[in-house]
Amino acid sequence: MNSNLERLHPYPFEKLAKLKAGITVPEHLAPISLGIGEPKHPAPAFVKQVVADNLDRLANYPTTKGLDELRETIANWATRRFSLSEGSMDPARNIVPVNGTREAIFSLVQAVVDSSKPATVVSPNPFYQVYEGAAFLAGADPVYLPCDASNGFIPDFDKVPESVWASCQVLFLCSPGNPSGAVISRETLTKVIELADRHDFIVASDECYSELYPDEANPPEGLLQTCAAIGRHDFKRCVVFHSLSKRSNLPGLRSGFVAGDADVLAGYLKYRTYHGCAMPIHNQLASIAAWNDEEHVKQNRSAYRAKFEAVVPILREVMNVDFPDAGFYLWPETPFDDETFARELSAQQNVHVLPGRYLSRTVDGHNPGENRVRMALVAPVEECVEAAHRIVEFVKGFKA
Numbered sequence: 001m002n003s004n005l006e007r008l009h010p011y012p013f014e015k016l017a018k019l020k021a022g023i024t025v026p027e028h029l030a031p032i033s034l035g036i037g038e039p040k041h042p043a044p045a046f047v048k049q050v051v052a053d054n055l056d057r058l059a060n061y062p063t064t065k066g067l068d069e070l071r072e073t074i075a076n077w078a079t080r081r082f083s084l085s086e087g088s089m090d091p092a093r094n095i096v097p098v099n100g101t102r103e104a105i106f107s108l109v110q111a112v113v114d115s116s117k118p119a120t121v122v123s124p125n126p127f128y129q130v131y132e133g134a135a136f137l138a139g140a141d142p143v144y145l146p147c148d149a150s151n152g153f154i155p156d157f158d159k160v161p162e163s164v165w166a167s168c169q170v171l172f173l174c175s176p177g178n179p180s181g182a183v184i185s186r187e188t189l190t191k192v193i194e195l196a197d198r199h200d201f202i203v204a205s206d207e208c209y210s211e212l213y214p215d216e217a218n219p220p221e222g223l224l225q226t227c228a229a230i231g232r233h234d235f236k237r238c239v240v241f242h243s244l245s246k247r248s249n250l251p252g253l254r255s256g257f258v259a260g261d262a263d264v265l266a267g268y269l270k271y272r273t274y275h276g277c278a279m280p281i282h283n284q285l286a287s288i289a290a291w292n293d294e295e296h297v298k299q300n301r302s303a304y305r306a307k308f309e310a311v312v313p314i315l316r317e318v319m320n321v322d323f324p325d326a327g328f329y330l331w332p333e334t335p336f337d338d339e340t341f342a343r344e345l346s347a348q349q350n351v352h353v354l355p356g357r358y359l360s361r362t363v364d365g366h367n368p369g370e371n372r373v374r375m376a377l378v379a380p381v382e383e384c385v386e387a388a389h390r391i392v393e394f395v396k397g398f399k400a
Contacts, residue, residue: 007136011129012358019343019355029350032387034375036354037178037329039249041303041378044296047250050286057281064278065269066097070288074257077291078242082225088233089224093262096269097279097287100254101208101241105172106134108239108258111271112202113169115139122164123172124155126179126359126369128206131172140169144361148368153180153331157191165199176209176220179359179374180331181324189226196237202264205240208256209327211247211297214305220326224260235260246328247297248290255279255287304328307377307384314388318395330375331356335395338373344398349390 010018016035025031065071071091079089089095098104105128113119113135121135125144135142143164145155154177171192175184196203205223213219227235243256258265272278279287290296308323312330315321321332334341338355345351356369377384 002137004136004139008133009129012354015358016342016354019339020346023343023347025346025350026348029390031350031352032379032383032390033352034377034379034384034387035352037246037376037378038251039246039328039378040380041249041300043249043252044290044293046293047248047253047286047290050289051253051282054282054285057285060281062278062281062284064273066279067281067284067288068092070097070284071095073288073291074259078224078259081219082222082228084224084228085233088228088235089259090262094235094259094265096258096265096272097284098241098256098258099277099279100245100251101206101243101256102130103254103277104241104256104258105130105204105206106137107272107275107277108204108268109134109138109140109170111268112264113138113140118167119169120164120167121170121172122160122168124174124177125361125363126356127172128174128178129359131206132361135170143168144363146363146366146368147177147180147182153177153182154184154188157188157195165195165201168199168201170202170204171196173203173205173223175205175207175223176212176324176326178206178209178327179329179356179369179372181209181327181329183220183325186221186226186229189221189223190230193226193230193232193238201237202261203238205238207240208243209246210242212301212304212328213326214301214308214323216298216301234262237261237264239264244287244290247300249300250286250290253283253286253290255283255290303381304377307381310381311377311384311388314385314392318392328377330377331372332375334371334373336371336398338369338371341373345391345394348397349394351387351390351394 075089075091119140120143121140122143123131124147132142147153239260245251319332342355353373356372360367360369
C-alpha cells in the first residue's frame, strides 16, 4: 500500500460521528442539519429535463477533454462573469471539464507536484480537507496559513517566511472562503500572483462558492479576473476551480471545470486521460444548459439572502456572528468549546452543526477553528429559523 495513506486524517464528518456516538436526540424535535454543505434547493427543472432527454448517450464513451460546445459555453461564461479580455479564454487550451471540483483539486495536485525535490502545498487554515489529502498523496507536505478574525479570515501573506515559499509548488486559495465566506481582494490576489512569479509556484483558487453572494451589483473577485485586470491574459501560474454544485443546486451532477494557464492544463489533461475520469455526455449537455442560464442562480442567491437575513439577528442574541461576504455558511463564535457545543446541541435540540476545529489544524498551539462552528444554511428558510430559535434556547439553558 502507498505509505502516504497513513498520513491522512479522518474526514470531519467521521470525527463528528465519533463525537456524537451514544447520544440520544429528543424524538419530539425533528432533526435539522446545518452541518453538511449540501444544497437543498431544488435542482433546475430544465437541467433535469436535458439529462432525461439524453440518456441514450449512455451508449457513447465521453472524451476526457469534453464536448467542444461545453468548453465554449464555459469560456463564454467565464469571460462574461470575470470581465476577461475577449478571446483570452481559449476553449481548447484554457479549460478542462471535470467531475466536480473535489476530484479536480485532488487530481491536479497529483499532476503538478514534483516530489523528487522538496515540495510543499500551502493552504488556508481552516481549509477544505482535500487540499491536505491531495498534498500527502502527492508526496508533498502541507503548510497551513492561519485565517482568523485578526486577519479577516484571509491569510496574511506578508507574514509567510521565505523558506515556505522556497519549497512551495501549489498555493491553494479559497474565495469565497469555506467556512468563513471571506472574499479575497484584488490587491491581495495581485500580491499572490507576484509571489508565484518570484518563487515559481502555481496558484490554485477554489471558487466554488463564487456565485452565492448578497449584493447583485458586487459579485466576488476571481483570480482570473485579477489576471485580466493586471494584463496577465495568459493566466500564467494561475488556475481556478468552478462547479455547478452550489451555483445551480446540482451536487449530484458532478460537474465543474478547471481554467487558467494553458501549459499547466496541457499536462493536467494528459494526466486525466490515464486517470479515466471523463464526464458522461448527458451530464455535459445538462451542464451546458446550466452555465447558459443565470435566472435560476439569481433565485438561488435570493433564497440564501432571505435565510441569512432571518437567521443572523436571532443568533446574535446569544452568539457573536456576522453576515459572510459570500457563500452559504455562518462561522459564529461559540460561548463554550465547539465540540461540547456541537455534541450537546445535537443531544438537546436535534440540531446538527460542525465543530470548527474539525476544519482546521493546530499549528504552534493555535487552532483557528476552535470555539467556532460551521453552520450551512442549506435547509428551507423555515427550518433554518427554527434551528436558530432552538440554538438560542440551547445556549440560554446550557449548564456545563
